[in-house]
Amino acid sequence: MSDDKKHWYDGLFYDLLIAPNQDRVFAQVKEMLPEGATILDIGCGTGRLASQLFDKCGKIVIIDPSERNIRVARRKFVNVPSEKMAVGRMDAFEFLATNDFHFDFITMSYVVHEIQEEDRDLLLRAASTVADRIILVDYLVPQPRNYCGVLNQLVEYAAGPEHYRNFRSFTRNGGITSLLKGLHMKMVHELKNRPCSSHIVVVEGKRGRDGACEAFPPARERGMRLPATP
Numbered sequence: 325m326s327d328d329k330k331h332w333y334d335g336l337f338y339d340l341l342i343a344p345n346q347d348r349v350f351a352q353v354k355e356m357l358p359e360g361a362t363i364l365d366i367g368c369g370t371g372r373l374a375s376q377l378f379d380k381c382g383k384i385v386i387i388d389p390s391e392r393n394i395r396v397a398r399r400k401f402v403n404v405p406s407e408k409m410a411v412g413r414m415d416a417f418e419f420l421a422t423n424d425f426h427f428d429f430i431t432m433s434y435v436v437h438e439i440q441e442e443d444r445d446l447l448l449r450a451a452s453t454v455a456d457r458i459i460l461v462d463y464l465v466p467q468p469r470n471y472c473g474v475l476n477q478l479v480e481y482a483a484g485p486e487h488y489r490n491f492r493s494f495t496r497n498g499g500i501t502s503l504l505k506g507l508h509m510k511m512v513h514e515l516k517n518r519p520c521s522s523h524i525v526v527v528e529g530k531r532g533r534d535g536a537c538e539a540f541p542p543a544r545e546r547g548m549r550l551p552a553t554p
């Protein structure tokens with residue numbers, strides 16, 4: 325587990341050149357959410373998904389360990405009331421272990437493929453103990469053998485050796501679908517994009533049920549405690 329995530333492309337470069345490519349899928353995530361939902365966006369990057377969801381949600385907490393990404397995200401939400409939103413520079417594992425809360429939804433957009441293989445189970449299980457539903461956006465596996473598949477490979481390669489290693493192990497191991505099967509987590513909805521290189525997967529959380537991750541105490545419904553802003 326890394327608490328010092330940084331990439332050469334983090335910050336403004338990501339916000340201006342990479343994140344906008346996800347706007348369409350972010351709009352689809354927004355459509356799936358009910359009005360007034362409470363949301364934790366893990367690995368929020370520069371806050372582009374949160375910008376889309378903001379009007380529709382009741383409360384939103386966004387976290388990311390990358391200092392440059394969070395700096396850009398903070399600038400976007402500088403005038404937003406703290407009762408509605410919190411932006412924290414924090415690793416997901418740290419956040420999930422040290423906070424006691426409940427969210428209607430956790431969103432993770434293009435985060436799971438970047439997590440080390442041995443930590444992916446832990447992340448999903450921990451997330452499932454604090455939310456009713458988890459919405460995952462990530463690469464579809466197998467990747468299509470077309471322009472999109474090749475482009476994704478190149479982008480992931482350019483992200484750096486550690487990132488590429490994690491992406492490769494993610495695809496080799498069957499991506500989100502296999503991960504969920506191994507964890508006996510129920511996929512309640514799936515939306516594949518066109519031309520089919522990513523998908524949105526909605527997963528049922530295990531909050532309050534047996535099977536909560538041993539590493540994390542089951543979250544109790546005590547309202548939301550916002551992350552301290554470092």
Ligand SMILES: C[S@@+](CC[C@H](N)C(=O)[O-])C[C@H]1O[C@@H](n2cnc3c(N)ncnc32)[C@H](O)[C@@H]1O
Nearest residue numbers: 329343367368369388389390415416433434435
């Ligand atoms: C590919 S970016 C996606 C950013 C954003 N969700 C989006 O879709 O535009 C992956 C993000 O996950 C974050 N990340 C990586 N490891 C993480 C962890 N352990 N906890 C929380 N976020 C993490 C990275 O810092 C990065 O901002």
